[in-house]
Amino acid sequence: xxxxxxxxxxxxxxxxxxxxxxxxxxxxxxxxxxxxxxxxxxxxxxxxxxxxxxxxxxxxxxxxxxxxxxxxxxxxxxxxxxxxxxxxxxxxxxxxxxxxxxxxxxxxxxxxxxxxxxxxxxxxxxxxxxxxxxxxxxxxxxxxxxxxxxxxxxxxxxxxxxxxxxxxxxx
Amino acid sequence: xxxxxxxxxxxxxxxxxxxxxxxxxxxxxxxxxxxxxxxxxxxxxxxxxxxxxxxxxxxxxxxxxxxxxxxxxxxxxxxxxxxxxxxxxxxxxxxxxxxxxxxxxxxxxxxxxxxxxxxxxxxxxxxxxxxxxxxxxxxxxxxxxxxxxxxxxxxxxxxx
Numbered sequence: 001x002x003x004x005x006x007x008x009x010x011x012x013x014x015x016x017x018x019x020x021x022x023x024x025x026x027x028x029x030x031x032x033x034x035x036x037x038x039x040x041x042x043x044x045x046x047x048x049x050x051x052x053x054x055x056x057x058x059x060x061x062x063x064x065x066x067x068x069x070x071x072x073x074x075x076x077x078x079x080x081x082x083x084x085x086x087x088x089x090x091x092x093x094x095x096x097x098x099x100x101x102x103x104x105x106x107x108x109x110x111x112x113x114x115x116x117x118x119x120x121x122x123x124x125x126x127x128x129x130x131x132x133x134x135x136x137x138x139x140x141x142x143x144x145x146x147x148x149x150x151x152x153x154x155x156x157x158x159x160x161x162x163x164x165x166x167x168x169x170x171x
Numbered sequence: 172x173x174x175x176x177x178x179x180x181x182x183x184x185x186x187x188x189x190x191x192x193x194x195x196x197x198x199x200x201x202x203x204x205x206x207x208x209x210x211x212x213x214x215x216x217x218x219x220x221x222x223x224x225x226x227x228x229x230x231x232x233x234x235x236x237x238x239x240x241x242x243x244x245x246x247x248x249x250x251x252x253x254x255x256x257x258x259x260x261x262x263x264x265x266x267x268x269x270x271x272x273x274x275x276x277x278x279x280x281x282x283x284x285x286x287x288x289x290x291x292x293x294x295x296x297x298x299x300x301x302x303x304x305x306x307x308x309x310x311x312x313x314x315x316x317x318x319x320x321x322x323x324x325x326x327x328x329x330x331x
Contacts, residue, residue: 028229028238031222033205047204054239055202061242065199066206068192068225069236075193075331082281082288093321100324110321111252118254118285118315127329153283161278162270162289163235 012060017045018053029066073160077127081134082155083141084120086113091148092122098144099124104137119151131156188216189233190331192224196237197328249296251318253303254285255310262286265310274302285315 014022020043030038036054037047057063072080087095092110099122100108107125124141128134138154185193191214200206211221228234257265262280269275269289278289293299303314 022239022241025238028236029200031207031226031229031237033207033218033222035206036204051202051204057239058202064240064242066202066239067199067237068196068228068234069240070193070197070329071232071235072329074233075329077329080279096321096323105324106328107325108323109319110323111317111319114315114317117256118317123252155281155283155285155288157279157281157288159280161266161280161287162275163277 012057012062014057014062017043017049018057018062021050021053021057071160071163072127076129079128079131079134080157081126081128081138082157083124083126083134083138083152084155085122085124085141085145085152086119086150087122087145088148088150089121095145095148096122099141102137102140102144105141120153126154185331188214188220188224189228191216192221192228193234193329193331196225196234249291249293249299251291251299251316253289253291253306254315254317255287255312256285257287257310257312261312265312268309269306272302272306274298 021039024039024042029035032038034047036051039045040047040050043050054063054066058065085099096108096110099105102124104126105124106127107123109123110121111123113119113121122145126134126137126141128137134154134156138152142149142152195210195214201209203209205218207221207225208218211218214221225234225237229237255265255269266278266280266287269287270278272291274291274293276290276292278287280286281288291299291302293302299316299318303316307314
């Protein structure tokens with residue numbers, strides 16, 4: 001889930017070599033002692049340049065980090081609850097920040113309503129090893145929202161249909 | 172990718188080294204020369220043991236990926252969350268169709284009237300509307316677009 005805060009005010013423009021590096025690592029970073037050198041050999045670039053470009057892209061927020069993405073179900077986090085809340089528009093920014101500060105909330109966003117089918121405008125993702133754990137966390141969110149919230153529900157995921165992560169297309 | 176990956180049974184018998192690798196590598200590899208050696212040193216193991224454990228966790232699909240996590244928005248692309256209401260008899264077929272779009276990065280079945288939720292990542296922001304239109308024509312069902320309007324927090328970490 002590679003959605004992140006933007007840390008830069010000016011947008012970083014990807015160079016052709018950045019694109020090559022991204023395309024070469026979409027499946028993963030080489031698992032060898034010198035991954036930058038290995039990528040450099042594949043792309044015909046010096047290892048130092050590969051590393052420097054990674055650093056710049058990470059500083060610019062194009063890359064959030066170079067990290068392991070677990071299958072959270074396999075780690076025991078079997079209950080993945082997307083908690084969604086109908087928060088009054090004048091309170092949402094303030095409330096969103098407060099909910100986002102709760103340590104167990106992994107993602108928190110304001111999204112549009114689709115009335116009459118969908119009245120929830122605040123999304124907070126919560127994970128747990130049991131349904132009770134997710135529900136307990138949801139009630140803590142409810143306590144924060146108080147009277148600014150007119151309704152909520154929890155959408156549990158029951159299957160991963162696809163999980164490939166974000167990809168740059170080979171264009 | 173198969174249309175539906177059923178939820179796996181959780182594994183509770185990780186070795187100490189596996190736990191350490193899973194926890195440490197979720198937070199990010201240092202961008203230094205010999206980065207695996209640097210992490211191995213932090214964990215007090217050999218570089219070879221770290222690389223072997225990492226490869227094994229990937230083979231067993233406990234880790235789905237190890238590499239740079241890209242931010243589509245920062246790359247100048249489009250990104251959104253979308254949902255569909257799919258009748259049960261059609262669910263498998265629609266999942267297959269939706270998953271066949273390269274722009275669909277993740278797709279989850281969720282227990283709600285809106286039962287299919289997926290993330291779309293496109294090369295340009297304008298592509299989002301086009302791809303949503305294509306998914307609607309290919310499946311015959313409406314797609315509800317729910318792009319983020321404000322972001323309050325993102326930090327995904329699963330300690331084991």
